[in-house]
Amino acid sequence: MAEHARAFEPAMAEAITREMGKPIAESRGEAGSVAAKIHTTIAQLKHELPDAAPGAPGEQRFHPLGVVAVIGPFNFPVHLVNTHIIPALLTGNVVVVKPSEITPLSGQIYAEVFAAAGLPPGVFNLIHGLGATGAALAAHPGVDGVIFTGSYATGRRIREATFDQPWKKVSLELGGRNPAVVLDDAHLEQTVREILLGALLSTGQRCTATSRVIATRGIAEKLLDRLARAFKAAKPGDPLDRDTLIGPLATQAARDRFLALLADARAQGARPVVESRALPGGAFVTPSLYQVQGDEAFLREELFGPHLDFEIAEDDEDAFARAARNPYGLSASLFTARDALRDAFYDRVRAGVINYNRSTNGASGLLPFGGIGMSGNWSPAGSLAPRLCTYPVAIMAEPHGRLTPHAALDDLLETIR
Amino acid sequence: MPFTSRDPARDGAEILTALADESAVDVAVAAARRAAGPGAA
Numbered sequence: 001m002a003e004h005a006r007a008f009e010p011a012m013a014e015a016i017t018r019e020m021g022k023p024i025a026e027s028r029g030e031a032g033s034v035a036a037k038i039h040t041t042i043a044q045l046k047h048e049l050p051d052a053a054p055g056a057p058g059e060q061r062f063h064p065l066g067v068v069a070v071i072g073p074f075n076f077p078v079h080l081v082n083t084h085i086i087p088a089l090l091t092g093n094v095v096v097v098k099p100s101e102i103t104p105l106s107g108q109i110y111a112e113v114f115a116a117a118g119l120p121p122g123v124f125n126l127i128h129g130l131g132a133t134g135a136a137l138a139a140h141p142g143v144d145g146v147i148f149t150g151s152y153a154t155g156r157r158i159r160e161a162t163f164d165q166p167w168k169k170v171s172l173e174l175g176g177r178n179p180a181v182v183l184d185d186a187h188l189e190q191t192v193r194e195i196l197l198g199a200l201l202s203t204g205q206r207c208t209a210t211s212r213v214i215a216t217r218g219i220a221e222k223l224l225d226r227l228a229r230a231f232k233a234a235k236p237g238d239p240l241d242r243d244t245l246i247g248p249l250a251t252q253a254a255r256d257r258f259l260a261l262l263a264d265a266r267a268q269g270a271r272p273v274v275e276s277r278a279l280p281g282g283a284f285v286t287p288s289l290y291q292v293q294g295d296e297a298f299l300r301e302e303l304f305g306p307h308l309d310f311e312i313a314e315d316d317e318d319a320f321a322r323a324a325r326n327p328y329g330l331s332a333s334l335f336t337a338r339d340a341l342r343d344a345f346y347d348r349v350r351a352g353v354i355n356y357n358r359s360t361n362g363a364s365g366l367l368p369f370g371g372i373g374m375s376g377n378w379s380p381a382g383s384l385a386p387r388l389c390t391y392p393v394a395i396m397a398e399p400h401g402r403l404t405p406h407a408a409l410d411d412l413l414e415t416i417r
Numbered sequence: 418m419p420f421t422s423r424d425p426a427r428d429g430a431e432i433l434t435a436l437a438d439e440s441a442v443d444v445a446v447a448a449a450r451r452a453a454g455p456g457a458a
Contacts, residue, residue: 122451136442
């Protein structure tokens, strides 16, 4: 399977870029993750699905759910279905996959990997479709588990559609509004670099994208200036050029939504430091940087575009409190020289991924991945994925013919002897 | 060959125009259930 995945990598990478506009260097990395995930998952199965504790009166096993539906997003059309499909298959499930309607070719080429590998019929199934197809799949009574990656609104509809199927395991990996907290003693060069990676990779269309910067007064002015100059200099380019940093947004509709959200932000009082411009020739936009107070309603909306909201905190405590005011809970970053503050950040900021002196972007398959609040449930990707595709079974046994001691039952049985 | 709602094609737009209706979901889930076998939930 991994060998076949590697053979399809160039075609997958090009399809991803052509369909959703991600720069080709990123798409190559995504295509390369397919084979890597297989090896990673095999290695982690044993410790993620552990035997019962020593001394337990039996064994524990993890039974496959059965039929697992995987409904994928457009921003990582291959990786974010693969990250669920591989653990599902390796724990004994079969899958029905629906790729995003924005990226059907990427999904189709991914399916060809399984065809080439010669999986038995019915083990891997792919359907294309719009939202109605995904809804029908999620609610289908023959589906035992649903793993969805996408927007909060769609995730909520899936929960609603499966309300009368409480046995169905529904795992949601939804959006984010991820803050980077920058304290006075942060390393400026490192912080600027990491925030730019967080905001601009995949043209801001990552659930882990950095979209808020909360800086304390001592560093705010320098940081805002550096970010503003970088944003003004960053120009979108041809995503098939390997040196391009920012491609277009995935669709014209995504561009229109992004620009409408920015208009809404301005109407709520956000001050443009760098304004976004739509460019001709596709769904291209330039990055935008707004200064905000921190209590605007639009800060609760996921943006999915190259944009940062910058707010100034009075002190460390104020910065942590601002970061904690977030209905999403996917990823958060803290930039400081003081390692002693890490536990306080962990305690205050509710997020499934916490980063110290690094971008909100990026994830490891060897660690859990997922969010809380409006970002989802169960951390369905990453190292815990095998558990999400199974249900645990406790198995206890007695030797053949051994009679369980019970005095009152002995008396009862004596009467019928 | 895994079930797909159409044959592999090289044109994403063409795939979209040939979209499965929701009955394809029944076909795909039925194929999956057969593969999962009687031990599935």
